[in-house]
Amino acid sequence: MKLPLYEVFVRSKRGLDHKHVGSLHAKDGAQALKFARDCYTRRGEGLSIWVVRSSDIVASQEEDAASFFDPSDDKPYRHATFYRIPPEVKNL
Amino acid sequence: MIPARVEERTSPGRDGVPPSRGAGRLPSQAALAEFVLALGDDSLVLGQRLSEWCGRAPFLEEDIAIANVALDYLGRAEKFYRYVSELGGGRRSVDEIAFLRDSRAYRNLLIFELPVGDFARTMARQLMVDAFHLPYFRRLSRSTNARIAAIAAKAVKESRYHLKRSRDWVLRLGDGTEESHAKIQSAFDALWGYCPEMFAMAGDEMALLDSGVAVDRSAMKTDWESEMKDVLSEATLTTPGNEWAISGGRDGVHTEHHGYLLAEMQFMQRAYPGLDW
């Protein structure tokens, strides 16, 4: 199929984020939105749909994962559990 | 490894003037502590400098990103100092090593202690040190000393990302506006002569070379120069000539900025000695 690929994001409930649900082919954004409705919200899954051309998505690369993500795993002080608060102190 | 004669002086002089390090071969255990200490000092001093950007960067996203780089350096410093502390039998804590020495006993290279300057100055320095650190730590991650190898392996991952950032910034600033071009060019011109020190072998490193604990910095210079040349020319910048070179950091002979950096960093430990924080 020559049509461009679109990524579909659906908000299932007001207050929640749009979540990636899948992709589809369409000739343009307007058509992608209609197809998304038919393909991904047949069971009342959605209240709002976003479509984005897949080629417009800039993604991190698997081979970069070590330098992208590993440096944050030796920084335990970013987590609340790092701090020892006596059990008798509440609401912290 | 050759069993080392453990000398009493496994840690460098506290506040006084350290013994000369340039000449002669140190016993390997003492050399090891000196070597690791120098790497810790490099990390601490640059981490301290980069942390000065917090709340002052050109925009929020960059403010957050630069703090991440600073945290990587401070984390490295902590790991190196912990090892130094252990090598000295725990007589000095990490914080005593970090905060309770005078300028003469710090072994960081001069390039790390220079003031942050403007954003161009900061990013030019980052490119120069990142382009050095990535291959350096890659080599050091194969050190025969497992502890050093592990710290270096972690640093490789960090530096790979740091280099992507600084390279990208130098390209943008060089090829941005006339003003940004002039600023980043003058930053490279001002810092260039501090770079040769990154490739000079200190006495302790020489002593640790044969056993494969340390790596040969001097062998990395040509590659570094050609990488810098490539990036600078892509950024439409002129690579400075090698007319001048300044060194002294490894011997504890620092710029005048160093004392002020320490005065600020050590304030609490000096004003309230011996307390827990």
Next chain:
Amino acid sequence: MTDDHLSNTEPEAAFQERVDNEIKIEPKDWMPEGYRRNLIRQISQHAHSEVIGMQPEGNWITRAPTLKRKMILLAKVQDEAGHGLYLYSAAETLGVTREDMIGALHEGHAKYASIFNYPTLTWADVGVIGWLVDSAAIVNQISLQRTSYGPYSRAMIRICKEESFHQRQGFEILMPLASGSLEQKAMAQDAMNRWWWPTLMMFGPHDSESVHGAKSMQWKIKRKSNDELRQDFIDQTVPQAEYLGLAIPDPDLKWNEERGHYDFGEIDWDEFRTVVSGNGLCNRERLERHSRAHREGEWVREAMRACEEKKRTA
């Protein structure tokens, strides 16, 4: 879709019905102009507070007493920048730009939390800000997780999750001080004395005097009143201060069995008004420093734009 019947009724009534039924408002929904303005004011003020709030604590990053404390403090202040970023982004869904909001801050049209106009004089201040000021902020932010505007609510949820380390690190800074040398204890008590009342002022004027209060409650932008939040904060904080052995500088503070809450003394509202109107110790410096950094960054942002432009036209 269920939305159809809404368009047949008065839009404002339909909007209010949605809010009353705890249904979140999302960016592209119809909303009263006043709601939009009120939200922009509150979210941008909140964002500015995070960003200006980096300064008093940031003041101690280069002087933190240990390597561990230095890393923690830098990570913490960095988080505040992140929170500012989330909030500016939430406000941008309402049709303002970050640049506009920062401009309004620099021109003095937009406010930020007055607490940040007090100076951090000692290391203990860093602990007290983390513990007291962040606790006060969290009390407020927890209630804001249920705010009616979706993007604001989601930003709050994320922020609350990240904040959990902030107040704990503050309390942990104070523990060795409270059990330390006489100097350390005095340092901690002095910080407590200076920050307690300004922290109580963070919740704003009494409900009876709050200008935006009623409408914000009706629209569920705010979920609890200023006085309710202040009481919540005091009730949870007094036992923590007792644990540390720090005296709270309020002779009228005492447990009221009947109400099930602490009674407390009256806030010095003259001081509150002085600081809010721009005459606190640090107001001018905070704004000046922020606008200087922004000004000094202009050539960098300009270079980025020029670079993008070249790429586009190449």
